[in-house]
Amino acid sequence: MNNPGLSHMSSQGRQNAANASDENTTDENRRRQRRAQRAGLRQDRTELREDRLDVSQERQVKGADVLQVRADEQQLRQDRAAGDRTAVMQDITKLRQEKLQLRRDKRALRGDKLHVRRDEADLRRDESAGSATTRTGTHIKD
Numbered sequence: 001m002n003n004p005g006l007s008h009m010s011s012q013g014r015q016n017a018a019n020a021s022d023e024n025t026t027d028e029n030r031r032r033q034r035r036a037q038r039a040g041l042r043q044d045r046t047e048l049r050e051d052r053l054d055v056s057q058e059r060q061v062k063g064a065d066v067l068q069v070r071a072d073e074q075q076l077r078q079d080r081a082a083g084d085r086t087a088v089m090q091d092i093t094k095l096r097q098e099k100l101q102l103r104r105d106k107r108a109l110r111g112d113k114l115h116v117r118r119d120e121a122d123l124r125r126d127e128s129a130g131s132a133t134t135r136t137g138t139h140i141k142d
Helices: 011-082 085-131
Strands: none
Touching: 011 085
16 A cells, blocks of 8 residues: 555554445445435335326316216217207217227226336335345345
């Protein structure tokens, strides 16, 4: 070791100082890594909240679509009772299209819900993995 700042120390003292410096660097790196992991988890939680909100809004839109289909079915019944064949055919066509779109929306909503549930499970797994380390970084789970 040719470090002039350590020239007054014995060989053992220089080695101890170098080891302490290495430990401090290692500890600092671990702290940086934990901070980065916590920041990543915060970002994941934020994205998950946004996904939940999106799913909730889509569910509300789907509810409004269901109400519209019911209103159109009622209109179809009224047109049939009145004997208006042209209106009945238009109502049937409109209902088919709305029901088809509603099925597509339901399928997409189920996919979104599944995506959110998987993200929640991943986040829980990441959070539990982060808490499974001690201050020295040693894994304590079996």
